[in-house]
Amino acid sequence: MSAAAERLRGTLAWIAPPVGTPIDAWRRRILAAMLLGACVLGFFAYVVGVSAAIIRGVTSVIVVDSAVYGALILLTVGNRLPYALRAGALVVVPALLGTFFLFNFGFTAAGFPWMLSFPIFASVLLGVRAGVWSVGVLACLLTALGLIIPSNIMPWTAAMPEALVMWWVSSSSVLLLAALLAIAAGYLFDGLGREANARQAAELEADRRERLAALGTLTGGIAHDFNNLLQPVLSDAEEARRLLPDNHAVRPLLDDILLSTSRARTLVRRILSFTRPAQGNREIVELGALALESERLIRAVLPPSVELRTTVQDAVHIRAEPGELQQVLLNVVTNALQAMPDGGLITVRVSEHALRDVGNETALSGVDRVAVLTVSDTGVGMSGETLARIFEPFFTTKRPGQGTGLGLATVHATITALGGIVRAESAPGAGTHITVLLPTVPGPATVMSPLPPAVAAIPDAAAAHIVVVDDEPAILLATTRLIERLGYQVTRYQSPSELLEQFASLTPPPAILLTDLSMPIMSGRELAAAVHRRSPRLPIVLMTGNLELEDDASAPHAMFTGILSKPFTNAELQAMLQRCLALR
Template sequence: MKAQLDLMQAALDHINQGFTVFDSDLKLVAWNRGLSDMLDMPPEIIRRGSHLEAFIRVNAERGEYGPGDIEGKIARRIERAKLFEPHYFERVRPNGQIIAVSGTPLPQGGFVTIYSDVTEDRRRQEKLERTVEERTRALRQSEDWLRLVTDNIPALIAYLSPGPVFRFANRRYADWFGQSVASIAGRPAPEVVGEELFKELHPHIERAFEGKAVSYEYQRKRADGSTAFMRSTLIPDMTVDGRTLGIFVLSLDATDQKQAEATLVQSQRMDAVGKLTGGLAHDFNNLLAILMGNLLTVSRMEDPIDKSALDRKLSPMLEATKRGTDLIQRLLAFSRGKAIDPQTVSLAQIIASAGKLLDGSLPSTITLETETSDFGIGARIDPTQMETALINLAFNARDAMPDGGSLRISLSRTELDKQDAEELGLSAGSYAQVTVEDTGSGMDDETKLRIFEPFFTTKNFGTGSGLGLSMVYGFIHQSGGAIKVDSEPGKGTRLALFLPFQPLDEAGLDGFETACQGDLKRGDGELLLLVEDDPDVANTVTDQLQNLGYTVLRAESAEDACNLAFELPELRGVLSDIIMPGQMNGLALAREIRRKRQDLGIALMSGYADWSALAGQDDYSEFPVLAKPFADDQLADTLQKILSPST
């Protein structure tokens, strides 16, 4: 037992705090060496059985409790000790040492007391408090300077803490939201900026609190009703370990800049319109070259003219006019913001059709060769755009071979592995490859890097728009493909067009040429009313209708058409232009006739880009509309649709 007590005493002596245990009679039963070291107690009283009063008397007599009645001080402390209540207090000794005394009662009476020297801790705390006070004073002075500076900066400045809650705003920021500087601090952001605007700004604020710098623009009505445009930047206030404490807000009034940008954009738009005109001329000049080349060939033919030879020249001319019509429709669709639906078509047939268009249009010094042996290679594209792309590439090749040469268009199926596909920006897989090769002048590296830029051209001013290749590039990429260019000065150019491969069955092989090769749906003498105020157009459409087997009655105005439609029971259908002079346009005419003659088939036609706006109507789905000019097969199909319900 003694050995255990000695061991416990040795352990207590190593504690750097004073330690005592008094029993229920307030007599000392245990202590450690730290007690005498810390409190400087006489050795004769530090023994088992010493009463608490002896310790208190030593402290009182040497002034530990301050001046005054010593016996009274001793008595009061003994009475409090007899209560055996938990207690804690700090006492400053005459030498300046600060002792923290913590007493805990024991279950059977008595208490354990811990004496801690907290002198250094309290001095550090006092020093820290003085430092905080000094820094607070300096910070307040800095804030005054900051306020002075930020209030005079022509910008809106604020600070948001998590919540988000405003902690700071300069005068301009407060004024912008109809607040005062004092009223903003401590208020949630939705209250300051308004719920509606906060919904717009909230996603940006969330991203900033995630630690990302954010820039955005928003607009807001001023008090005078005018619209102001603001450009804001949010900068996270982050700690070293990556926590976001808040965000700094910087907003600038961008109204004047926006107005200047709008003026510049309008100017650029007008400039782009002029350049776009050159692009349209580029495509139409290619089509006109086909027409002109074949017309010149026809004009040189000796009498009597060989009909088969004449047909060979007229066919591409008709195809070129059809492509011109298709081009116009694509431009109109673009102007209305409508996309053209792609089709799964045979690339071999498209290349063959383009070859027919180019035959007779290229100089005799240039040899054109097409290789399309695999008719099962398909792609999901707009066939007209693909033909236009091949024509553009062919005429670019022609310009690169002023002294003649050879042009070859070929088709193959290829498998792109991961590396080759990544170089082209594609996914690995099966692709249709259309290759256009020439033996022309070729290109240097700098030119190759820029050939697909809009309006870039190496041709003399006025001879090229620089839009041909950019249109090809845009079309191929919109179709999910890519273009690879191989060229060297003096060694010609090879362009490989990659399109996602689509297999074709026998039913799909003739998808592109069905309309051209199939039999026209003809009429059987049915009487049709043609309403067209332009005599030349009326003559052309009349010839088309009569060639399709219909009988034609003409009217030049909506009023005449109404009278004829109501008075002729044998009339079977009406084909009317939409935009006409007078009080009634073609759409209103069609609806008036339909109201009284349910038995008549009615179709409309127009050559305007946005005829619905000109007609004052938005919904025209009840009648089919033919876009001028239209081919015989389009006209025949439309007439069959409107007449078949009454047959």
């Protein structure tokens, strides 16, 4: 772009900054161009008109032209004035000029061209509706002037015997042209605006997608590192809990660590639900029991100024993963907590209703009865504009660094994946009510235990030789310790190449290989392929903290006997080892 074009663009942007929706930006650019053109080119028209008026001694023309040109300059430099005021004033100018010239000079001045431009300006700057109204106003003005022609009030009519006939012929032609041009221009610019809106919406959607795609890639890596950190915490806390007597004062602290670890593992899975199908073992759950069980976890995050009340009206069964429902409750309660900086009341209710009693939801068509989970708060509430966007990923009203905008978006994704719906009601000063509707299923519910079950040593396990490979020393040590406590013989390697060098000399031969997926130089997949070539019948278990890679790793490779998602519990590890040994 040349320097002159860049300066022109900058000047137009200064006159009327192109902000707002695409059609608003279009109209602001057009307004800026019209005002700048009126000031620059209008100067020559002003000079010619005033010169002719001076020669003919018509003072009124000098006054009107000067007033109009001065008003155009003020509109041009008045970039702080509202757009509607500036555009409306520019639209009115040709109507006033046209009326003035037609009244005083009739067909000998530029009255009709000014009148013709009046509705066109309105359509372009204010829209089709304004253009149609302007055509109506133009018709009224031309009719009013035509009706007073016989009275000879206008200076020029007495000297023109056929003025009335010429007037109606010219007026009807101008009116027809004005209507056609105004409607055409209005629809043209509205069409361009809709196209620009659609293009902007497509660009925003592409940018939004889902950014979530980038989030999926990012969280895959974060999940790997985060779950690697959780693995030794989970394993060691379980073992420490097992070694202590039931009445030991430290056991409740270890229970809290294990519960928090479980919640952290579920949280990672819920975040990843934006970019992959929901994972987890869904079972029949009694929603009320889960809400009561989760109450202790929720109370741990509430300050003393916030009261929590949980009411279970009905025993209602749904199909879900307990961890994901606990995360739903925690996210909704956290959102309520942040809406009550000065304290208040959070109420959790569980009940069962016929679908027709809670609304005819098309998303639940074919469902007779639903579980209803309601979380209400006495917080500050939300405006309608905010309420419409609360389930939108990344939308947050918090300051930068205070929220990700994923909490309620995760809730919506989870409930939708469970075949339910989530609704929100709120108003400023009236608190917020989040209602979750889920299809019910016949019981009985699975008996849930918030803590992982204890594991015991396996008889005759010493005959099995387990090889573990992981580049993270803490995970490698925690995993091998557990396997040793179960009674197995264990050999551990931090480097895949070291295992391959010693594989043929291992005594006794390995019964199972556990390998991490993401390792430098050689991945777990590559290691598994190399080992599989040497010992095709050896069970190989993949350990991974990157949930995004689970499907990619397992689906195309028959060499993997199973996958352990980090952080895995001691019971999950034990069950996997027994499963692999049963296949030998």
